Each structure stands twice: as structure tokens, then as C-alpha cells.
Amino acid sequence: MQIESYKIEEQNQQLAASQQRKFDFVKEQFSNSEAIIQKLINFQIAIPSWALGTGGTRFGRFSGSGEPRSLEEKIEDVGLLHALNKSSGAISLHIPWDIPQNYQAIKALAAQHGLRFDAVNSNTFQDQPDQKQSYKFGSLQNVDKAVRKQAIDHNIEVIKHGIELGSEALTVWLADGSNFPGQLNFRKAFQNTLESLQEIYAALPENWKVFVEYKAFEPNFYSTTVADWGQSLLYATKLGPKAYTLVDLGHHLPNANIEQIVSLLLMEGKLGGFHFNDSKYADDDLTTGSIRPYQLFLIFNELVEGMDAMGMDHATGLGWMIDASHNVKDPLEDLLQSVEAIMIAYAQALLVDRKALNEAQAVSDVVRCQEILQNVFRTDVRALVAEARMRAGGAADPLALYRSLKVRENLIGERGYKTVATGL
Numbered sequence: 001m002q003i004e005s006y007k008i009e010e011q012n013q014q015l016a017a018s019q020q021r022k023f024d025f026v027k028e029q030f031s032n033s034e035a036i037i038q039k040l041i042n043f044q045i046a047i048p049s050w051a052l053g054t055g056g057t058r059f060g061r062f063s064g065s066g067e068p069r070s071l072e073e074k075i076e077d078v079g080l081l082h083a084l085n086k087s088s089g090a091i092s093l094h095i096p097w098d099i100p101q102n103y104q105a106i107k108a109l110a111a112q113h114g115l116r117f118d119a120v121n122s123n124t125f126q127d128q129p130d131q132k133q134s135y136k137f138g139s140l141q142n143v144d145k146a147v148r149k150q151a152i153d154h155n156i157e158v159i160k161h162g163i164e165l166g167s168e169a170l171t172v173w174l175a176d177g178s179n180f181p182g183q184l185n186f187r188k189a190f191q192n193t194l195e196s197l198q199e200i201y202a203a204l205p206e207n208w209k210v211f212v213e214y215k216a217f218e219p220n221f222y223s224t225t226v227a228d229w230g231q232s233l234l235y236a237t238k239l240g241p242k243a244y245t246l247v248d249l250g251h252h253l254p255n256a257n258i259e260q261i262v263s264l265l266l267m268e269g270k271l272g273g274f275h276f277n278d279s280k281y282a283d284d285d286l287t288t289g290s291i292r293p294y295q296l297f298l299i300f301n302e303l304v305e306g307m308d309a310m311g312m313d314h315a316t317g318l319g320w321m322i323d324a325s326h327n328v329k330d331p332l333e334d335l336l337q338s339v340e341a342i343m344i345a346y347a348q349a350l351l352v353d354r355k356a357l358n359e360a361q362a363v364s365d366v367v368r369c370q371e372i373l374q375n376v377f378r379t380d381v382r383a384l385v386a387e388a389r390m391r392a393g394g395a396a397d398p399l400a401l402y403r404s405l406k407v408r409e410n411l412i413g414e415r416g417y418k419t420v421a422t423g424l
């Protein structure tokens with residue numbers, strides 16, 4: 001299914017008057033609104049190929065309908081999102097779930113939808129049917145050299161697929177760790193992992209980055225070999241200038257101060273990428289902004305402040321990706337909501353009065369500091385985000401248009417009722 005642009009224009013015409021009123025109201029309050037719009041237009045969030053189907057839990061999976069059955073259909077789905085919101089102009093692939101059969105055809109299809117390929121993701125957290133060695137006791141950390149070699153080779157193969165597609169980063173998330181005290185020698189596990197990562201690092205093209213993603217626990221419950229930002233930073237620092245830490249919002253222990261982590265990683269020039277999602281407890285993979293929108297805003301506040309301090313381009317300085325997948329929503333509606341929440345938090349962070357905040361911080365006016373941040377957080381900036389989206393050719397209200405065009409019903413018609421996307 002393709003969304004014709006006249007359908008978007010029709011909705012935009014219908015909503016034009018009320019949109020203008022709301023936008024004028026925001027403009028009145030913030031003199032820099034116009035300057036912010038171009039930044040919002042430039043800002044693109046990569047959609048992970050595994051989020052287009054319904055996610056499972058360890059207890060079961062309730063498949064949706066009309067899910068993409070192939071890489072081509074996943075690209076079409078991201079194309080639908082991007083046509084509606086003009087902020088989803090990239091896709092992040094997962095190997096081996098998304099191995100392209102014909103690079104040129106896949107690249108052409110993506111280009112047709114205005115999409116580029118963001119970071120490619122390797123998978124050594126599960127065994128594939130045809131592989132010789134098992135990752136049951138870890139991959140890059142494994143005590144068995146043959147297992148490590150297989151995992152290294154897989155990562156290098158992922159880089160090769162990425163090169164063909166024009167990707168420029170590899171994300172490595174390891175499930176490696178241990179379930180019981182005594183199972184692992186921590187230092188040996190670290191050394192094995194580092195040496196394996198060094199071999200992968202050596203295979204990176206000149207313009208590539210590798211993102212070392214950390215996660216506190218799960219699937220291992222006693223220790224994880226890349227468990228937190230400190231450990232990730234250790235690896236990234238030892239690996240070299242092309243290696244960075246990747247922050248996944250759901251990969252911390254409860255109540256971790258993620259905005260502080262982000263700030264310090266940026267200061268060290270070692271923040272490379274971001275995985276957005278939301279959670280109540282741990283790696284819940286819920287819709288971004290659905291549980292803790294204030295935290296999302298505070299993180300963006302540090303991102304904007306830190307990136308500006310480092311002279312980084314907001315749109316290209318970091319890899320921006322969603323990493324979520326759950327059980328109950330239409331995945332495309334869920335992703336529209338996530339992207340909207342990210343754009344709102346980013347817009348609010350751009351509106352923070354930095355000069356006033358710096359001045360208030362300099363005299364320890366704690367009350368004023370809080371007022372400055374919360375003034376922005378409590379401002380409804382949805383019309384500002386909508387304005388940017390409409391100027392880029394997107395819909396005033398993507399979710400409403402998705403529903404009124406009956407996109408899911410159309411996809412079910414094309415793909416069938418009982419389809420299961422590859423992935424988690």
C-alpha cells in the first residue's frame with residue numbers, strides 16, 4: 001500500500017485553520033519557534049525492522065495481522081510511516097532476520113520511499129538453525145575459541161551487508177553473561193569479549209562506527225558482560241576512535257539517572273547512538289514517552305545542551321533509533337506514537353532558555369532552574385511539531401490519517417490475516 005500525497009493534503013486542508021491557531025499560540029510564547037522548525041524537519045529517527053511485527057514475551061506472542069512477511073514489506077511499512085510523519089526516514093536492519101537477496105533492488109526500494117539504512121545489528125543472542133557452535137554460554141565472551149570465532153565472523157558478515165546497503169554503523173548488543181555465581185571468571189570474560197570486539201573493529205571501514213550497547217540484566221540474571229555505561233565505555237575506549245557507547249533507555253537498573261549518563265558520555269565524545277523505548281520496570285520495550293515523558297524530555301535537554309557544547313549536528317551527530325516491540329498495539333500505530341513523543345521531547349529541549357538556565361545555575365537558584373525546565377515541559381508543542389511535519393510534506397495528524405485511510409485493513413487485504421513478521 002502507498003499513501004497518495006493528495007490524501008495527506010486533504011487532511012492538512014481540513015485541519016489548517018485549527019493548526020494555524022495553535023501554532024500561533026506557541027509562536028507567541030517562544031521567539032525562536034521558526035528557527036526550531038528546520039531542526040525538527042532535519043531530525044530523523046530510524047525504525048528497527050523488528051518493530052514492524054507484534055513483539056512477543058517469554059510467555060507467548062499474539063500475532064497481529066497484515067504483518068510484513070519479507071524485508072521488502074518491512075521497507076514498505078517504514079515508507080508508510082515516513083510518508084505520514086516525514087521523521088522516520090531510516091531503517092535499522094537486523095541480521096540474519098533481514099538478509100537482502102538483491103542489494104540493488106533493496107536499495108532502490110528504500111530510496112523510492114525516501115529511506116536510508118541506519119546501523120546494522122548483529123545477533124549472537126540466539127542460535128540459527130544452520131550454525132555449528134551454540135551461544136548458550138555466550139558469544140564473544142565464550143570460553144571456547146571456536147564459538148568466539150563464529151560470533152566474530154557473523155559480525156564481520158553483518159558489516160559486509162551494511163556496506164552494500166550504505167549503512168555506516170554496526171550495533172553490537174550481547175546477551176553474554178552468567179546466571180550463577182562462579183559460572184564465569186569476570187576478567188577472562190571481559191578479555192575474551194574485548195579481543196573479539198577488536199577483531200570486529202579491525203573489519204570496520206574507515207567511515208564506520210561500532211556501537212557497544214549495554215544492558216543491566218536479561219537474559220542473564222547474575223552478571224552481564226556489558227552491563228552498564230561504564231563497562232561499555234571501557235570497551236569503547238580500549239577499542240579506539242570508531243567505537244562508541246549506545247544508550248538504550250530500557251537497559252538500566254530502576255531509577256538510573258539516564259540524563260546524567262548521556263551528559264557525561266557526550267562530554268567524553270563517546271556517545272554514539274540511542275535506542276528509544278519506555279518502561280515501568282526494566283527492558284519493557286513500551287512505546288517511547290508512554291510511561292515517563294518527563295524523563296524523555298530531561299534526556300533530550302541534556303542531549304541538546306551537550307551536543308551544542310560539542311558542536312555536533314543534532315540530526316547526524318548520533319544514531320537515533322527506536323528499539324521497542326510489544327504485544328498489544330498495532331506496531332505501526334505504536335511507532336507513530338513513539339516518533340511523535342520523541343519529536344515533542346526534542347522540540348521542548350530546543351525551546352529551553354539556555355541563557356536563563358545557565359544564569360540560574362550560576363547563582364544556585366534551584367527554584368528558578370526547575371521553573372525554566374518545567375515551563376517548557378508543560379507547554380503543548382504539538383502544533384510546532386505538526387507545523388514542521390506539514391512543511392516537510394507530512395500529515396497534520398498522522399495517526400488519525402492512518403486510521404481513516406484504513407492502512408492496517410489494506411495491509412491485511414494485501415498480506416493476509418495470519419502473517420508473522422520475522423523477529424522477536
Ligand SMILES: [Mn+2]
Binds near residue numbers: 173323
Ligand atoms: Mn537496544
